[in-house]
Amino acid sequence: MSHNWNALAQHRAATETRPILSLFDGNGRAAEYSVRLGNLLFDYSKTNIDATARGLLLELAQEAEIEARRDAMFAGAKINETEGRAVLHTALRNLDGALVVDGADVMPEIRTTLARMEAFAEDVRNGVLLGQGGPITDVVNIGIGGSDLGPAMAAIALSPFSDGPRLHFVSNVDGAQITETLAGLNPGTTLVIVASKTFTTIETMTNAETARRWMAETVSDPAAQFCAVSTSAERTAAFGIPPERVFGFADWVGGRYSMWGPVGLALMLGIGPTNFRRFLAGGAAMDTHFREAPLNANMPVLLALVGLWHHQICGHGSRAVLPYDQRLSRLPAYLQQLEMESNGKRVSMDGQDLTRVSGPVVWGEPGTNGQHAFYQLIHQGTAVVPCEFILGARGHEPDLAHHQTLLVANCLAQSEALLRGRTLEEARAMMAAAGLQGAELDRQARHRVFPGNRPSTTLIYPQLTPEVLGQIIALYEHRVFVEGVILGINSFDQWGVELGKELANALQPVLEGHATTEGKDGSTTQLVEYVRGARGS
Ligand code: F6P
Numbered sequence: 001m002s003h004n005w006n007a008l009a010q011h012r013a014a015t016e017t018r019p020i021l022s023l024f025d026g027n028g029r030a031a032e033y034s035v036r037l038g039n040l041l042f043d044y045s046k047t048n049i050d051a052t053a054r055g056l057l058l059e060l061a062q063e064a065e066i067e068a069r070r071d072a073m074f075a076g077a078k079i080n081e082t083e084g085r086a087v088l089h090t091a092l093r094n095l096d097g098a099l100v101v102d103g104a105d106v107m108p109e110i111r112t113t114l115a116r117m118e119a120f121a122e123d124v125r126n127g128v129l130l131g132q133g134g135p136i137t138d139v140v141n142i143g144i145g146g147s148d149l150g151p152a153m154a155a156i157a158l159s160p161f162s163d164g165p166r167l168h169f170v171s172n173v174d175g176a177q178i179t180e181t182l183a184g185l186n187p188g189t190t191l192v193i194v195a196s197k198t199f200t201t202i203e204t205m206t207n208a209e210t211a212r213r214w215m216a217e218t219v220s221d222p223a224a225q226f227c228a229v230s231t232s233a234e235r236t237a238a239f240g241i242p243p244e245r246v247f248g249f250a251d252w253v254g255g256r257y258s259m260w261g262p263v264g265l266a267l268m269l270g271i272g273p274t275n276f277r278r279f280l281a282g283g284a285a286m287d288t289h290f291r292e293a294p295l296n297a298n299m300p301v302l303l304a305l306v307g308l309w310h311h312q313i314c315g316h317g318s319r320a321v322l323p324y325d326q327r328l329s330r331l332p333a334y335l336q337q338l339e340m341e342s343n344g345k346r347v348s349m350d351g352q353d354l355t356r357v358s359g360p361v362v363w364g365e366p367g368t369n370g371q372h373a374f375y376q377l378i379h380q381g382t383a384v385v386p387c388e389f390i391l392g393a394r395g396h397e398p399d400l401a402h403h404q405t406l407l408v409a410n411c412l413a414q415s416e417a418l419l420r421g422r423t424l425e426e427a428r429a430m431m432a433a434a435g436l437q438g439a440e441l442d443r444q445a446r447h448r449v450f451p452g453n454r455p456s457t458t459l460i461y462p463q464l465t466p467e468v469l470g471q472i473i474a475l476y477e478h479r480v481f482v483e484g485v486i487l488g489i490n491s492f493d494q495w496g497v498e499l500g501k502e503l504a505n506a507l508q509p510v511l512e513g514h515a516t517t518e519g520k521d522g523s524t525t526q527l528v529e530y531v532r533g534a535r536g537s
Helices: 003-015 020-024 051-063 066-075 106-124 150-159 175-183 202-218 233-239 262-271 273-292 299-313 330-343 375-380 398-420 422-435 440-446 468-487 495-511 521-535
Strands: 034-037 039-041 138-141 167-170 190-195 226-230 246-248 318-324 360-365 387-390 456-461
Touching: 003 051, 003 299, 020 398, 034 273, 034 299, 039 299, 039 360, 051 299, 051 468, 066 273, 066 468, 106 246, 106 262, 106 273, 138 150, 138 175, 138 202, 138 262, 150 167, 150 262, 150 330, 150 468, 167 175, 167 262, 175 202, 190 202, 190 262, 202 226, 226 233, 226 262, 233 246, 246 262, 273 299, 273 468, 299 318, 299 468, 318 330, 318 398, 318 422, 330 360, 330 468, 375 398, 387 398, 398 456, 422 440, 456 468, 495 521
Parallel strands: 138 167, 138 190, 190 226, 226 246, 318 360, 318 387, 387 456
Antiparallel strands: 034 039, 039 456
16 A cells, blocks of 8 residues: 555644644645636635645555546546446547547447437427427436436526426436426426436336326327437337437446436436537536646646545545535535445455545535534534535626625635634633623533634636536546545446345335245334335235
C-alpha cells in the first residue's frame, strides 16, 4: 500500500484540531483552493486540506495512474473487468470523430440513434406523431434506477426549458405510483416509454404490462403509443414494440451513466432536441477539462480527493449533498445511485478484500428545507458530516429576486456557520445579554455552542441551464471514477443488487401460497405469515 495513506493519516492526526479558519489568514486561500471551468466554480477552501495534504492526495492520484486509467476509459478499454465491458457513456456526448471498440467504430451508430431520437421527439412535440386521441400531451417514462433517476432528476432541474408534453416517471413496483400517475391521464394522448437497459427488470416490466392494460381499455392499438429504450432488440420486439420506436444503446453504457443517450428520451421530449444537445455539450466540456487539465487544477480529480480525504483519512462516514436550487431536488437521489452503486464495494478489482473502507453514504435535501430538518445534527451532532453545497447565483424567477437573495444568503451562511461555529465565550456573552446569570447562564450557554471547524465545499454556477446541469453530472461521474481508481474498485458493476432480486423472485410464490417457507429463517417466516394473514391468503 502506498506510504501516502500513512503520511496522510499522520498529517491528519497532527492537524485535526487546527481551526480551518486559521488557514485563511491573509494567504489567498480561497482562490488557491478553488478550481474553475468556465463559470463553474468549485471552492474547497473551507476544508482542513492544506498544501501538504493536497500534495499527498495528488501523489495518491498519480500513483494510481489516474491519467492513464482515464485515457483507457475514454479510448474504450474494457475497464469494467468483471463484466468484460468498456465504459463509454462519454461517447454519448462527445459526438465527433471515431471510436473503435472490438474492431468497429461505434460513433456512427451513436449519431444515428441520436438523430432518430431527435426526429421522433420533434414529431411528438410538433403533433406530427399523434396519439389515437390527438396530439401527445403526456409522456410516462417507466424505468427504475439508472433508467429513471437521470431523466426524472433532469426533468425537474430543467423545467424552465420545458415546452413539450408533460413528463411523468413511474419506477416503483408499488402499484400506488402507477395508479396515481395514470389516474390523471388520457390514454389517447399519452406516450409510454419503457426504459430498461436489460428489459428484464421486474419492476419495469410489471409496470409496463399494467400501463399497456390501462391503454388497451380505451385505445385500439396500445402498442402504437409505446416506445422502448433498451439494449435488447429481441425483448422489446417480444413486448410488441416495433423496431422503429426502439432506441438502442450498447452494453458499455452503464445504467447509472445512461441519461446522455436514449435513456434521456423523456427529457428530450420535454425540453426539445436543442436543449438536450446543450446538456450534452455541458457534459462534453467537463470531459475535455477532465482529460486536459493538470491533476492539481482538475475539478473532478480535486472533488474526488476532497471526498477521499474526508472519508478515508478523516473517517467521516457520510457526505451530504445540499443543493440550494430547488430544481435540483432529485440530485441527491441521483447521486446516491451514481456514487453508492458505483463505489459501494467490498473487494478490489482483483477480487481481494479491500483494506480500506469503501464509498461513503451519500444523502441530502435541498436548502433551505434541510435547515429546518437535519442541519441541527450537522451543526451540533457528534458525527462530522462533510457538506457539499451546490448553489445557483441566479434563479429563473426574475420577479422573485428577493427569494433568491435569501436562498443564497442561507447557503453562504450555512457554510460560514460550519466553518466558524460559536465559542462558549460567545454563547456566554449572548446569554448574559439576555439577562441570565450564574449556573443557569452556564447551562444555557453550553447548549448554544457550535463546535465549528466542520468542512464543506461549494460548487457554484450563475444559473441552472442545460449546459450547467451537463457539467455537474459529468463532474460527479468522473469524481466517482477517480475515487474508484484510487481505491482499486471496479466502479462499473453492481453485483450487490443481485441477491435481493433473486430472493424476491423466490418469495413471490411463497407469498402467493404456491410454495412453503421451508428453509427460511424464523423472522422471514413470521413476516410471510403476517402478510398472508393480513391478505387472507
Ligand atoms: O438494480 C440495479 C440496476 O441494475 C441498476 O444498475 C440499473 O440502473 C437498474 O437496475 C435498472 O436496470 P434496467 O435499466 O436494466 O431496467
